[in-house]
Amino acid sequence: MPRFAAVAAVVSGCGSTITLEIASDRPVPAAIDAICVGVADEALDGGHFGRLYPIASLPQTLRVQAGNADAALAWVRGDRGGVPALYVSAPLDFGSDVTLDLASCQVGGAGDAAPRGAAVGPTGALLAASHGQGGTLVVAIGTAGASVIDATNGALVAHDTPAPPPGTPVSILAADLDGDCDDDIVVITSGAAPLIWQREGDEFVATDSIGGAAVAAVAAADVEHDRDIDLVLGGGGNLQLWLNDGAAHFTHAAAALSAAGRVSAISALALGDLDGDANADLVVGQANAPLTAWLGEGGTFVASDAVVPAIQLDIESLTLADADGDFDPDLAIAIRGAPMRLLVDRDGRLEDQSFVRLPQPAPIAHAIAFGGWDGGCEPDAVIAAEPGAAMLRGSDLGVFQTDLVAPAATDVTMVDIDDDGDLDAIMATAEGVIWLAR
Amino acid sequence: MARALILLVLFALPARADDVSPQAIELYLARGQKLFEEQEYGAAIQTLTPVTRDARATRAQRLRALELIALSQFIRNDKGAARATFERILDIDPGYQLRDTSGSPALRQFFDDLKKQLIPGYDPHAGADLEHAAPTAGTAGRALELQVRVTRGNVFDLVVATRRRGELTYATSPLSPRGDNRWHTRITPPPSSKPYVLEYYVEARDAGGATIARIAAPDQPLEIALTAGAVDTAAPRPWFTRWYVIGGAVAVAASLGGVIVLATQGPGPGTLPPGTVTVTP
Numbered sequence: 047m048p049r050f051a052a053v054a055a056v057v058s059g060c061g062s063t064i065t066l067e068i069a070s071d072r073p074v075p076a077a078i079d080a081i082c083v084g085v086a087d088e089a090l091d092g093g094h095f096g097r098l099y100p101i102a103s104l105p106q107t108l109r110v111q112a113g114n115a116d117a118a119l120a121w122v123r124g125d126r127g128g129v130p131a132l133y134v135s136a137p138l139d140f141g142s143d144v145t146l147d148l149a150s151c152q153v154g155g156a157g158d159a160a161p162r163g164a165a166v167g168p169t170g171a172l173l174a175a176s177h178g179q180g181g182t183l184v185v186a187i188g189t190a191g192a193s194v195i196d197a198t199n200g201a202l203v204a205h206d207t208p209a210p211p212p213g214t215p216v217s218i219l220a221a222d223l224d225g226d227c228d229d230d231i232v233v234i235t236s237g238a239a240p241l242i243w244q245r246e247g248d249e250f251v252a253t254d255s256i257g258g259a260a261v262a263a264v265a266a267a268d269v270e271h272d273r274d275i276d277l278v279l280g281g282g283g284n285l286q287l288w289l290n291d292g293a294a295h296f297t298h299a300a301a302a303l304s305a306a307g308r309v310s311a312i313s314a315l316a317l318g319d320l321d322g323d324a325n326a327d328l329v330v331g332q333a334n335a336p337l338t339a340w341l342g343e344g345g346t347f348v349a350s351d352a353v354v355p356a357i358q359l360d361i362e363s364l365t366l367a368d369a370d371g372d373f374d375p376d377l378a379i380a381i382r383g384a385p386m387r388l389l390v391d392r393d394g395r396l397e398d399q400s401f402v403r404l405p406q407p408a409p410i411a412h413a414i415a416f417g418g419w420d421g422g423c424e425p426d427a428v429i430a431a432e433p434g435a436a437m438l439r440g441s442d443l444g445v446f447q448t449d450l451v452a453p454a455a456t457d458v459t460m461v462d463i464d465d466d467g468d469l470d471a472i473m474a475t476a477e478g479v480i481w482l483a484r
Numbered sequence: 485m486a487r488a489l490i491l492l493v494l495f496a497l498p499a500r501a502d503d504v505s506p507q508a509i510e511l512y513l514a515r516g517q518k519l520f521e522e523q524e525y526g527a528a529i530q531t532l533t534p535v536t537r538d539a540r541a542t543r544a545q546r547l548r549a550l551e552l553i554a555l556s557q558f559i560r561n562d563k564g565a566a567r568a569t570f571e572r573i574l575d576i577d578p579g580y581q582l583r584d585t586s587g588s589p590a591l592r593q594f595f596d597d598l599k600k601q602l603i604p605g606y607d608p609h610a611g612a613d614l615e616h617a618a619p620t621a622g623t624a625g626r627a628l629e630l631q632v633r634v635t636r637g638n639v640f641d642l643v644v645a646t647r648r649r650g651e652l653t654y655a656t657s658p659l660s661p662r663g664d665n666r667w668h669t670r671i672t673p674p675p676s677s678k679p680y681v682l683e684y685y686v687e688a689r690d691a692g693g694a695t696i697a698r699i700a701a702p703d704q705p706l707e708i709a710l711t712a713g714a715v716d717t718a719a720p721r722p723w724f725t726r727w728y729v730i731g732g733a734v735a736v737a738a739s740l741g742g743v744i745v746l747a748t749q750g751p752g753p754g755t756l757p758p759g760t761v762t763v764t765p
Binding site for chain 2: 063065066068083085086087089092093095097099106107108109110111112113114115118138321336340341343347348349350351352353355356357358370387390392394395397398399400401402403443444445
């Protein structure tokens, strides 16, 4: 539930007032066309401000007055085509102005990745990263339960979540469903309709279910450019767009998206602006059926055979993220029992460049995460695989180089779990959730 | 002697991938094609392999290299390697049609069998069908919109080729996919003080760049009768758009802004609404 009541616009400054600047060297609006700016008291019972802004240029600024806050956290999410592209956060001590830089060059530590602390939380889990008041969290859900994972004093700690819905966890998604710039959670299981866990500070509260039936996959984007995040649900041969009213209440928009017989065994969904028209496009992965796509047209989706090669794969998960540093989303595909694929976005069409960019043989992955976490600017990758797979370092040649081998894992996310300004890898293993940092 | 050694080393070193420009990739392809035609299949594979691994090679360049490598492997009776290479081709473009002009029935059979295994519903004789409602008229120098619908087939690229009647060569413009298998482009015929006829045809290509369908043809183009039209001559610019007026206004605004900032405590309100927020009132 957003706490806008705790925020007040003021007309004059005071001693504890600073300027929060949001800057970027990325092209606007080609690489960033909206920003979600959040500012929240470090004390979890304090105030919270969050708002999504379409932008035509950067930098932009916001004057932030402490009021009764001693310290605060500011964060910004940069969106492209209605889909988050990157996050940056910084603490505010109200002693000096702060710039949140959505830099095109995202770097991490120069050293080797190494585990921090012990494994916590459920084993063999699915992961989703949530940004918001209280800092960055990871929600882990496994067959034995679920946990909210945070980092404290250099180690992960696990906190309680609401009771997961019945059935086996199938998918989990983090997205700002209520427009406060905090990421809420959508939990997908085999035995219940998708359930929303809304973020309140550093906790989650179960709220509404979406639809009345279990689904196999979910993806999120602001499909109709009304500044809230909509959801696409899929399962079997059924594909549905659910429109958000801005307060995390969803309505099925049957006329806006239909599977129309093009799919029969949906297993994964991904949304991202592939053709650079500022609309989120939809890629649908299936179990032993061809990869397919729909182009977004600002509120509706139309089928398109030209976007992805109709290769028949048994797809476990899809990741649309910039893998080659050109700000366009590329598609990483985890395939059951077969080497992962990497399809690179070239002028709105996804081209299989697995053999070009991935070390061969490519690992058999459960999930893939991208982000800049070594000393170079190029995006790097961490792969959840059994047994463990080599982490990948991006290179200026566009080809990933192998790094150390990460532990065996079922899922991975790259997120700044300790809010120190650089990315970490959070992996779901048979021992629990672990933290790798450089 | 020392110079000879250095030269030898330079020739022996493989070209760094980041030195490879699109033109250099074309050179590799031409060299590989020549080696293939000279039946130097091992050397052809060696020459073409870097192209398949270069991230900057276009899709068509990569497919050309892969096909020549697959053909070389097939001819050398390395069926396992040929199959793996053909699979890479079909991963890039499930609708790929072989460029090979040898007409080898064994090769065609091998490739078609592989396609049948990998591509559900594969039709070896499939091409593509296009629908297009031709515009009946237009104006020279003014944008003209064209839309084409692909009703069947695996089309990677659609282009429209246009020329003014009487000219020999066509200029091509790509169409962009817009969903529902509709492709769209906007072309602006050259301005002219006299009416003229614009000739055009539409061509569908697969990922390798091969033509798989056409509407009309270079020697039998469609026609649009264009009325005379020149590029709009710009109207005199209003006084308030002149640079010195804008510059003066900016200077005045900046001065006023400075006065306002000096007159208040702390930083000015931000550019994002509501300008100022209080974290915990």
